Amino acid sequence: METWKEPQTIILWIIIVALFVIILLTSIIFLVRTIFKKIIKAKEKEAAIQLDYQKNLLETTIKTQEIERHRIAADIHDGLIGKLTALKMQQEITSKDQKTIDALHESITVARRISHDLSPPLVEFTKLPELIKELLDPWEQHLLITTIFDIRAEINDTEEFKVQITRLIQEIITNTIKHAEATQMYLHLKQTENYMALYISDNGKGYDVAKNSKGLGTKNIETRVQFLKGVYKVKSKIGKGTSNMFLFKN
Incomplete structure (x- = not known):
C-alpha cells in the first residue's frame, strides 16, 4: 500500500x-x-x-x-x-x-x-431673574404672567449665557403673542449648583408639534439651545396650550 x-x-x-x-x-x-x-x-x-x-x-x-x-x-x-x-x-x-x-x-x-x-444694559452686573423680570414687564399688558424663581445656588452666569436665555424667552413670548391667542403665561426658573431648568407654558390654542416644527421661531430656539449645550422639549395640544422645557447643566 x-x-x-x-x-x-x-x-x-x-x-x-x-x-x-x-x-x-x-x-x-x-x-x-x-x-x-x-x-x-x-x-x-x-x-x-x-x-x-x-x-x-x-x-x-x-x-x-x-x-x-x-x-x-x-x-x-x-x-x-x-x-x-x-x-x-x-x-x-x-x-x-x-x-x-x-x-x-x-x-x-x-x-x-x-x-x-x-x-439689555448692564447684563454682566445683573442676575438672570432680574433680567427676566425686566424683559417680561412690557408684556404684562398683553398677558397675565406668573413667575417663580427657585434660586437654590447663586450662579454667576456668564454675560453670553444670560443674553441667550433672554433671547429664548423673547422668542417664546413673541410666538405666544402672535400665534397662541393666550391670556396667561407661567414661567418657572430653577437654579442649583448642578443645573438650570426653565419651564414656560401658556393657556393658548396649542398646535400640532409634529406639523409645525420647521418654523423660524422654533429653529431660532433650537439653535440657541444647541449653542448653550442644553436640552429643549416642547409639548402642545390643540386647545390645551403649549409648554416649553429647557435644561442646562453647569
Missing part, C-alpha cells in the same frame, strides 16, 4: 488542509475587520470635522447676531432716542402742545424698550 494512501497520512493531510483553511479564513476575517475599522474611523473623523464645522458656524452666527443687535441698539439709544428727547424738550419749552409731547414721550419709551430688548 502506497504511503500517501495510509489512513494516518490522509488524516494528516486533512488536518493540514483544515488548518490552512482556518488560517486563510482567519486572515480574511482579520483583513475585513481591519478594513471596516479604517472605514469607521474615517467616517468618525469626517463626522467629527463636520460637527466642529457646524459648531464653529453656529457660534459665529450667534455672535454675529449679537454684535449686530448691539450696534442697532446703540444707534437707537444714542441717535434716535437722543433726537426724540431733544425734540420733546423743545416742544415743552416752546409750543407746549401736550398731544405732541405725549406722543414723543411714548415714542421714546418704545424706542428705549426696543433698544433694551436688542441689547
Whole structure:
C-alpha cells in the first residue's frame, strides 16, 4: 500500500488542509475587520470635522447676531432716542402742545424698550431673574404672567449665557403673542449648583408639534439651545396650550 494512501497520512493531510483553511479564513476575517475599522474611523473623523464645522458656524452666527443687535441698539439709544428727547424738550419749552409731547414721550419709551430688548444694559452686573423680570414687564399688558424663581445656588452666569436665555424667552413670548391667542403665561426658573431648568407654558390654542416644527421661531430656539449645550422639549395640544422645557447643566 502506497504511503500517501495510509489512513494516518490522509488524516494528516486533512488536518493540514483544515488548518490552512482556518488560517486563510482567519486572515480574511482579520483583513475585513481591519478594513471596516479604517472605514469607521474615517467616517468618525469626517463626522467629527463636520460637527466642529457646524459648531464653529453656529457660534459665529450667534455672535454675529449679537454684535449686530448691539450696534442697532446703540444707534437707537444714542441717535434716535437722543433726537426724540431733544425734540420733546423743545416742544415743552416752546409750543407746549401736550398731544405732541405725549406722543414723543411714548415714542421714546418704545424706542428705549426696543433698544433694551436688542441689547439689555448692564447684563454682566445683573442676575438672570432680574433680567427676566425686566424683559417680561412690557408684556404684562398683553398677558397675565406668573413667575417663580427657585434660586437654590447663586450662579454667576456668564454675560453670553444670560443674553441667550433672554433671547429664548423673547422668542417664546413673541410666538405666544402672535400665534397662541393666550391670556396667561407661567414661567418657572430653577437654579442649583448642578443645573438650570426653565419651564414656560401658556393657556393658548396649542398646535400640532409634529406639523409645525420647521418654523423660524422654533429653529431660532433650537439653535440657541444647541449653542448653550442644553436640552429643549416642547409639548402642545390643540386647545390645551403649549409648554416649553429647557435644561442646562453647569
